[in-house]
Amino acid sequence: MDQPPTVTPLTALVVNENGQLTYMGVDGRRRVIVGDADLLRRLQQIHDDNGNVDGGCGI
Secondary structure (H helix, E strand, O other), X not given: OOOOOOOOEOOOOEEOOOOOEEEEEOOOOXXXXXXXXXXXXXXXXXXXXXXXXXXXXXX
């Protein structure tokens, strides 16, 4: 299976109206990193429960 080409992020991460974690690439296209709103909500809950998460996940 071919890997999609690497795209450099141009913007910070944004949660859209559908609860998807996204970023804008240098090519002008918005990409979805986490497309499952329930998963994103759980990741945010884990972050809130643990305070500052080591590793700089940015969530």
